[in-house]
Each structure stands twice: as C-alpha cells, then as structure tokens.
Amino acid sequence: xxxxxxxxxxxxxxxxxxxxxxxxxxxxxxxxxxxxxxxxxxxxxxxxxxxxxxxxxxxxxxxxxxxxxxxxxxxxxxxxxxxxxxxxxxxxxxxxxxxxxxxxxxxxxxxxxxxxxxxxxxxxxxxxxxxxxxxxxxxxxxxxxxxxxxxxxxxxxxxxxxxxxxxxxxxxxxxxxxxxxxxxxxxxxxxxxxxxxxxxxxxxxxxxxxxxxxxxxxxxxxxxxxxxxxxxxxxxxxxxxxxxxx
Amino acid sequence: xxxxxxxxxxxxxxxxxxxxxxxxxxxxxxxxxxxxxxxxxxxxxxxxxxxxxxxxxxxxxxxxxxxxxxxxxxxxxxxxxxxxxxxxxxxxxxxxxxxxxxxxxxxxxxxxxxxxxxxxxxxxxxxxxxxxxxxxxxxxxxxxxxxxxxxxxxxxxxxxxxxxxxxxxxxxxxxxxxxxxxxxxxxxxxxxxxxxxxxxxxxxxxxxxxxxxxxxxxxxxxxxxxxxxxxxxxxxxxxxxxxxxxxxxxxxxxxxxxxxxxxxxxxxxxxxxxxxxxxxxxxxxxxxxxxxxxxxxxxxxxxxxxxxxxxxxxxxxxxxxxxxxxxxxxxxxxxxxxxxxxxxxxxxxxxxxxxxxxxxxxxxxxxxxxxxxxxxxxxxxxxxxxxxxxxxxxxxxxxxxxxxxxxxxxxxxxxxxxxxxxxxxxxxx
Numbered sequence: 125x126x127x128x129x130x131x132x133x134x135x136x137x138x139x140x141x142x143x144x145x146x147x148x149x150x151x152x153x154x155x156x157x158x159x160x161x162x163x164x165x166x167x168x169x170x171x172x173x174x175x176x177x178x179x180x181x182x183x184x185x186x187x188x189x190x191x192x193x194x195x196x197x198x199x200x201x202x203x204x205x206x207x208x209x210x211x212x213x214x215x216x217x218x219x220x221x222x223x224x225x226x227x228x229x230x231x232x233x234x235x236x237x238x239x240x241x242x243x244x245x246x247x248x249x250x251x252x253x254x255x256x257x258x259x260x261x262x263x264x265x266x267x268x269x270x271x272x273x274x275x276x277x278x279x280x281x282x283x284x285x286x287x288x289x290x291x292x293x294x295x296x297x298x299x300x301x302x303x304x305x306x307x308x309x310x311x312x313x314x315x316x317x318x319x320x321x322x323x324x325x326x327x328x329x330x331x332x333x334x335x336x337x338x339x340x341x342x343x344x345x346x347x348x349x350x351x352x353x354x355x356x357x358x359x360x361x362x363x364x365x366x367x368x369x370x
Numbered sequence: 371x372x373x374x375x376x377x378x379x380x381x382x383x384x385x386x387x388x389x390x391x392x393x394x395x396x397x398x399x400x401x402x403x404x405x406x407x408x409x410x411x412x413x414x415x416x417x418x419x420x421x422x423x424x425x426x427x428x429x430x431x432x433x434x435x436x437x438x439x440x441x442x443x444x445x446x447x448x449x450x451x452x453x454x455x456x457x458x459x460x461x462x463x464x465x466x467x468x469x470x471x472x473x474x475x476x477x478x479x480x481x482x483x484x485x486x487x488x489x490x491x492x493x494x495x496x497x498x499x500x501x502x503x504x505x506x507x508x509x510x511x512x513x514x515x516x517x518x519x520x521x522x523x524x525x526x527x528x529x530x531x532x533x534x535x536x537x538x539x540x541x542x543x544x545x546x547x548x549x550x551x552x553x554x555x556x557x558x559x560x561x562x563x564x565x566x567x568x569x570x571x572x573x574x575x576x577x578x579x580x581x582x583x584x585x586x587x588x589x590x591x592x593x594x595x596x597x598x599x600x601x602x603x604x605x606x607x608x609x610x611x612x613x614x615x616x617x618x619x620x621x622x623x624x625x626x627x628x629x630x631x632x633x634x635x636x637x638x639x640x641x642x643x644x645x646x647x648x649x650x651x652x653x654x655x656x657x658x659x660x661x662x663x664x665x666x667x668x669x670x671x672x673x674x675x676x677x678x679x680x681x682x683x684x685x686x687x688x689x690x691x692x693x694x695x696x697x698x699x700x701x702x703x704x705x706x707x708x709x710x711x712x713x714x715x716x717x718x719x720x721x722x723x724x725x726x727x728x729x730x731x732x733x734x735x736x737x738x739x740x741x742x743x744x745x746x747x748x749x750x751x752x753x754x755x756x757x758x759x760x761x762x763x764x765x766x767x768x769x770x771x772x773x774x775x776x777x778x779x780x781x782x783x784x785x786x787x788x789x790x791x792x793x794x795x796x797x798x799x
Contacts, residue, residue, distance in 0.1 A: 168402035175734050179761070184405055200405045203764045203798035206413055213554060216591050216615060222455075223534045226509035229593070233619045234660050238728065244618075279618055327398060345402035353497035354548035358555040359593070360586065361546065366457075367464060367494060369407040 149260030150252075152267055155292045156285070157250040160324050164190045167347040168200075171246070173239030176337030183237050185246070186369055188350065192250040194357040198365040209362040210236055212247035215277040220362035227359040232279040240308055240330045240340040244279035251285075254278045265289055280307060291315065293324060308332040318347045407459065414454040414468075419794035421447045423787045429778070430690030432786040433700075434707055439478055445787075447476035453487070453534065465491040470534065487536045500544050502561075507537035510584060510597055511654075512613040512623035515722040515743070516672045516715070518652035519609040519627045521599035522563055522582055524572075527714055528722060528743055529754060529772065538563050538570045555588040565603040574603025591615070597627075606630045609652075619660040626653045632676055635709045637686040643702060650675035656722075663727075670722040676710065677718040680747040684779050686711045717781050719746040735761035750776025750783045766796045 161167075171183040184201040199208040207222040210230070218227040219236055230236065232244035255271035255278070263286075271283040281302040286295045297310040309332070312325035328342040352368060355361060426432055427441030451472040458465045467489040474481045490504015511517030515528040524535050542561025548554065563580040565573040573580070580602040587594045592614040599607045609627030616622055629650045636646040656670035678686070686706070693699040710716050726739035737758045744751035756770030772790040776783025 168400075168405065170400040172398075176732075177734070179734070181735075181763075184402075186405075203413060204415075204760075204766060206798075213588070214591070216588070221532070224509065224532050225507050226511070228514075229512075229613045229615055229621045229623070229658075231615055231617070231619050231621060231658075231660060234666075277615070277618060341398060343398060343400035345400050355497050355546050355555075358546050358548060358557065358588070360544055360557045360559075364464075364492070364494065364500070366407070366459065367462070 149257035149267075149269055152260060152287060152292065153252055153255070153257055153269060153271070153285075156287060156294055157252050159291070159293050161189065161347065162322065162349045163192065163250075164349065164351045165347060166350040166352075168345045170343040170345070171237055171239070171241060172341045172343070173237065174339040174341065181238070186365070187247075188352055188356060188365075188368065189249070190352060190354065190357060192253045194354070195247045195249060196357060196362070196365060197247060198369075207366075208236070209365050210243070210247055211357060211359060211362055212243075212249065213357055214249075214253075215275070217243055217247060218359055218362065220359075222363070227362050232277070240332050240335060240338055241342065242279060245310075245330070251283075255283060258282075263289075266295065291323070306333055308334075316344075318344075320348055322347055322349075409459055411457045411459070412454065413799060414452065415796050415798045417449075417451040417794055417796040419449040419451070419792065421449070421793075422791040423447065424789040425787050426785070429784055429786050430687055430694070430703075431712070431784055433694060434690060434703060434712065435786050436478065437700075437704060437707075442477070445476050445478075447474055449474040462494045463491060464494075468534075470536070485536055487534060498545055498547055500546075502543070503541040505537045505539050507535055508540065510595070510611075511625050512593070512595075512611045513625055513654045513656060513670060513672070514658075514668050514724075515670050516654055516674075516720070518625045518654055518672075518674075519595070519597045519611050521597060521604075521607050521609075521627075525713055528720075529714075529741065529752065538573055552590045553587060554591075555586070557584075557586045559584040559586075563603075570603075576603070578602030580604070601630070605632050621658040622656070623658075624653070624655045627651070627675075629676065634676060635706060635711070636682070637689050637706075637711075639685050639688075641685075641689045641692060641699065641702075643689075643706070652676065664729075665725060665727045668722070668724040670720075672720040672722065674715065674718055674720065678711070678716055679718050680780075683711070683717060683748070683781060687779055687784055715743075715745075715781075717745040717747055720744065721746055735759055745776075745781045748776065748780035748783075750774075750780035752782050764798045766798070767794070768796075769793045 166188050169185050169187065171185060173181045183199060183205060185197045185199055187195060187197045189195045193214045195212045197210045199205040209220040211218045217230045217232060219230045220227045230243055233242055235242045254274060256274055257269055258272040259270040261268040266289045267287040269285040269287060271285060273281050280299040282300040284298040288295050294312050299307045301307050308330050311329045314325055314327040315323060316326035317323045326344045329339060331339050356368065423445040425443055425445055427443060449472060453468060453470050455468045468487045470485045470487045472483040486505060488505050488507055490502060490506055492500060492502045494500045508522045510521060511519040515531055522538060527533055540561045540563050542559060544557060544559045546557040560583045563570060563573060563582060565578050565580055566576045580600060582599040585596040592612055595611045597609050607627060607629045609625065611625040613623040631647050632650045633645055633647050636644050638644060652673055652675040654670055654672045659667040690703050693703040706712060721744045724739060724741045726737055728737055739756050741754040742751060753773045754770055756768060759767040770792050774782040774785050774788055778784060
C-alpha cells in the first residue's frame with residue numbers, strides 16, 4: 125500500500141514537472157516575441173542578398189507592425205523597387221507594385237526580394253501566433269525550443285529555436301519543412317540597444333543547405349514603439365504607406 | 371634592407387587586416403537616417419527598346435494597320451521611353467504626377483508620344499476617410515492577363531500586363547474600416563469619371579458624369595469585391611471578383627462581369643456592318659502556384675462575353691480581304707480600325723499560361739519565362755519565351771521573342787506580324 129502511494133506521488137510529481145516544463149516553453153516563447161520587438165512598432169531594415177561570387181543586392185524596407193499578426197512593409201530602395209508595398213494579415217499576404225496599381229495576393233514561400241529570406245521572414249509576425257511549443261529543453265546557457273506550426277498555412281512546419289537564457293533572445297533557428305528537411309538556418313547577432321527599453325539583435329543572417337554559398341542579411345535600425353490605426357493594415361492603404369513615414 | 375622588407379610586409383598584412391575589418395564593418399552597416407522622408411521626390415525610368423518584326427504583308431490587318439504603306443516583310447523599330455514620377459508630401463495632402471514620353475522610329479517614320487499618365491492630389495481626412503481627384507490609373511480586378519471587371523481603365527496587353535497605362539480623370543472618396551472576427555476589413559470607393567469634349571474624350575460618349583463604386587471585403591481570408599459602373603458614356607456594368615491563398619504556395623482568383631446593352635459593330639456575312647446591342651457576361655478563373663523548385667505558374671481561363679466567335683471574326687477578315695480590291699470596301703473596313711475587331715484579343719474564349727523560373731541552374735539574377743496565350747475557338751496562339759536579367763544596380767535587361775501561330779482566318783494567324791524580337795534596357799532612377 126505504501127509502495128503504491130509512493131508510486132502515485134512520484135507519478136503526480138512527474139506529471140506536474142512535465143506540465144511546468146510545457147508552460148515554461150510557452151512562456152519563454154512569449155518572452156522571446158516581446159524581447160525581439162514590441163507588439164506594435166515601426167522600424168527600418170536593410171536586406172542584403174549575398175551571392176556565392178560575393179556580389180550583393182540591397183533593399184531598404186520601412187515596416188510597421190500592430191498586434192500579433194499585422195505587418196506592412198514599404199520599399200525605399202533600390203530605385204526599381206521604390207514604392208512597392210507588402211501587407212500581411214495573419215496568413216494573408218499582398219504585394220502592391222506602383223506600375224501594376226493594384227494589390228496582388230502573394231504566398232508566404234515566395235520572396236519579394238529574392239535571396240534566402242522569403243515573404244514569411246520579411247513580414248514576420250509573432251512566433252506564438254504561428255507555432256505551438258512542442259518541447260522545451262534546458263541547456264547549459266540556454267533553452268532549446270521545438271516549435272510546431274499551428275496550421276498548414278505556416279511557412280515552416282517545425283522550428284528548432286536556441287534561446288540565450290540570460291537575455292531570452294534567440295541565437296539560432298533551424299527551420300524544417302514537413303518532410304523534416306532543413307530549409308534554412310537563421311542566426312541572430314549583434315545585440316544593440318535601440319532605446320525605449322528595446323534591446324535586441326541588430327543583425328539577422330540566414331543561409332540554406334538548399335542554396336549553398338548564398339547568404340541573406342537583415343540589418344535593423346530605428347526600431348521603436350508606435351501604434352497606428354488598424355486601417356493601415358488593409359489593401360486600400362498600400363498605396364499610401366509613404367504618408368505614415370515621419 | 372631585409373628587416374625593412376619584413377617591416378613593409380608586416381605593414382601590408384596589418385593594412386590588409388584593417389582593410390578587411392573595415393570592409394566587414396562597412397558591409398553590414400546601416401543608418402536609416404539617409405532614407406528620411408523628403409517633401410519632394412522624383413523618380414522614374416528611362417528605357418531603350420529595339421524591335422525586329424517579321425511582317426505578313428498579305429494579312430488583311432496589315433493593310434488596316436499600315437494603310438497607304440508599301441507591303442514589306444520586315445521592320446526594325448527603335449523606341450526610347452522616359453517616365454518621370456514626382457511627388458509632393460505635405461502631411462495629409464499628397465500631390466503626384468507621372469509622365470510618359472516615347473519616341474519611336476522605324477521605316478514608316480517617327481512617332482512621338484507625350485502624355486501625363488497620372489496627376490492629382492489625395493487628402494487623407496482621418497483613419498477611415500480619404501478623397502482623391504485627378505488623372506488616375508485605376509486597376510480593378512484580380513486577373514493577371516485579363517480583367518473583366520476593369521470597368522474604368524484602358525485595355526490591358528495580355529502579353530505585357532505590367533506595362534504602365536494612362537489613367538482617366540476621376541474624383542472620388544474611399545472609406546475603409548478594420549474589424550475583429552471573420553470580416554477583417556471592408557472599404558467603399560465611390561467616384562465619378564466625367565466625360566466631355568475635353569475631359570476623358572476616349573472614355574466614351576461625352577456629357578456624362580459616369581458614377582462608379584467598389585465594395586471590398588476581406589471575409590474569412592478571402593478578398594471579395596463587388597463592382598459597379600453606372601450607365602452613361604458606356605453601358606451599365608456590374609460584377610464581382612475574389613482571391614484567396616489556399617496554401618503557402620497556391621493562390622486562386624476569379625472575376626465575373628455583366629454588361630447591359632453592349633453595343634458593338636458586327637460584320638455580316640454579306641460584308642455589311644451593323645451595330646448590334648446585347649447583354650454580355652464575361653468571367654475569368656485563375657491560379658498562381660509556386661513549385662518547390664521555385665518555378666511560378668500562372669494560369670487563367672477567360673470568357674470574353676463581348677468577343678467574337680470564330681465565324682464572326684472570319685466574316686470581318688473576309689471583308690478586310692475583299693477591301694484590298696475595292697476602295698468603298700476599304701473605307702468601310704477603315705471605319706473598324708478602332709473597333710473591338712482590331713483590339714488585342716477580340717475573340718470569345720482564351721487560355722493563358724506563364725511559367726517563370728527564379729535563377730535556375732544557379733544563373734544569378736536571371737529569370738527565364740515562357741508565356742502562351744491561346745484563342746480556344748480558332749486554336750491560334752502566341753508563344754513568348756523571354757529572359758530577364760537584373761544583376762546590375764537599378765538596371766533591368768529583357769529579351770523576348772513573340773511568335774504568332776495560326777491559319778490566315780484565325781486571330782493570331784491574321785495579325786500583321788508573325789514574329790517580333792524585342793530587347794530592352796531599362797534604367798531606374
């Protein structure tokens with residue numbers, strides 16, 4: 125009888141600790157989201173695609189995000205792309221090209237800039253919006269989170285995220301397709317104080333075993349909290365985004 | 371001397387290390403302040419295009435398009451184009467202008483074109499309301515090659531749908547609102563397209579205000595639009611369109627439009643021309659698919675309710691052929707030079723397919739593509755292989771060949787040219 129009670133107690137403890145671990149994983153991911161960016165913000169990014177021969181192609185994008193799943197981006201450079209605008213609302217994405225004059229739906233696996241970053245990377249929304257924490261593991265200096273896509277509409281089926289324990293920011297993400305294939309690895313570098321309590325990596329790099337020798341880099345600047353009306357994140361506003369720059 | 375050499379080598383190594391470190395730092399530096407908003411902005415592009423056309427002098431449409439010119443089998447044409455886009459930002463008020471100038475030269479002579487494609491002002495009153503007035507190139511619809519619901523724009527070239535086009539003078543307002551729940555966004559656009567002797571003369575019959583409206587909804591992740599253009603310079607029209615992502619790499623779209631009492635010229639089998647009035651229903655269904663190997667497929671099926679059947683178009687070609695030996699008939703055919711018979715894609719049923727591959731075989735910045743447009747009624751078609759290169763900063767290079775196939779009594783087989791080779795360089799500034 126005593127042995128049975130002990131076994132029951134041990135089982136209960138194990139169940140409790142497993143639940144606590146799962147809860148910790150979700151909490152860590154939530155913290156990662158908020159440490160990376162405020163829920164609503166504006167920022168400028170330079171995106172550099174580097175080819176195997178060293179040649180580079182650069183884009184400059186002004187972005188606004190609101191809530192967990194609304195993002196817009198306005199291309200400021202190069203001249204051939206100036207005025208192009210992209211919108212993401214959850215799983216929906218659109219591209220506006222001034223010459224075409226109307227928003228066209230795009231998909232998350234396409235890339236409006238070419239290179240290794242696809243539309244889902246460029247118009248990234250909160251990880252907690254797209255992924256559940258399947259498992260969380262504590263390591264010497266960090267955590268290893270395994271994230272599983274909530275739906276089939278998410279660009280990557282599974283992410284392996286290594287999180288720096290001290291600052292609760294990602295160091296590296298391995299993105300996998302549903303087949304288990306490693307699609308790309310994203311590296312977070314150069315933690316910088318952007319002011320207003322925002323301290324995050326200013327450089328995000330990516331490479332892919334599918335595109336050996338290619339690399340894409342995103343550099344962050346002037347990231348700050350800003351809340352704009354919800355109507356900014358509609359297709360009708362895509363031709364007017366320049367008006368929101370201060 | 372020896373130690374001097376070592377010193378020099380050490381200095382060189384140090385300089386190289388410093389230069390490398392400096393280059394690395396420079397490589398990844400970004401200061402957004404150099405992209406600060408300016409009150410005035412000017413941009414645009416300059417383009418040089420060279421075309422080599424293989425002509426069909428025996429085609430009745432050759433005589434229609436090149437009336438009075440001697441028959442010839444080839445034609446080289448050089449075209450220079452400049453577009454300027456200017457913008458003045460004054461807070462909630464924005465004024466903009468886009469000009470288009472082109473000079474083309476071929477054996478038939480030189481043609482100049484100077485147009486203001488767009489010019490106007492927009493006032494954002496608050497988060498929900500905005501007003502817009504001026505010349506505007508409105509683009510309604512979801513179709514890539516065709517758009518049956520594009521009630522307020524000039525005809526689109528299915529073989530180059532992204533080409534910029536001139537707008538019409540319009541005035542109107544838009545109300546937009548976001549929501550929580552299955553209906554995520556809605557907007558209403560209401561406008562007038564005045565037509566008179568001096569304003570929008572190409573739009574249709576003069577002295578009409580031509581009201582139009584568009585309702586947009588983002589409902590359960592689907593774009594839905596209801597569109598209406600009132601009767602006036604043109605017949606009354608209404609329709610709807612939709613677009614939806616059905617996966618991370620798959621999009622579907624469609625359009626449906628109805629035109630009431632559409633008037634169009636109609637060539638009877640005896641060669642006489644009558645004006646026919648009837649209701650027309652057009653629709654389009656399309657998809658866009660990105661494969662794992664980054665090949666984009668765009669496919670569309672189009673029913674042009676206002677189009678001519680193979681027999682009807684054949685009657686027109688018979689008349690144009692007969693006009694070669696009859697001056698009165700030639701005059702009659704010339705009256706159709708601006709009619710739907712002579713516009714791109716006058717037929718009833720079409721299919722469109724475009725396949726483009728992003729940097730295949732590790733060809734950096736190179737995008738090859740092939741486009742096919744088929745008239746399903748007469749089985750004639752055009753095939754356009756092309757290659758684009760964007761490896762130089764702000765410069766786009768493109769080369770393509772347009773092949774037209776079909777019998778002499780078909781749409782693509784009766785065109786004045788059988789092949790066009792085109793090369794252009796475009797510099798964006």
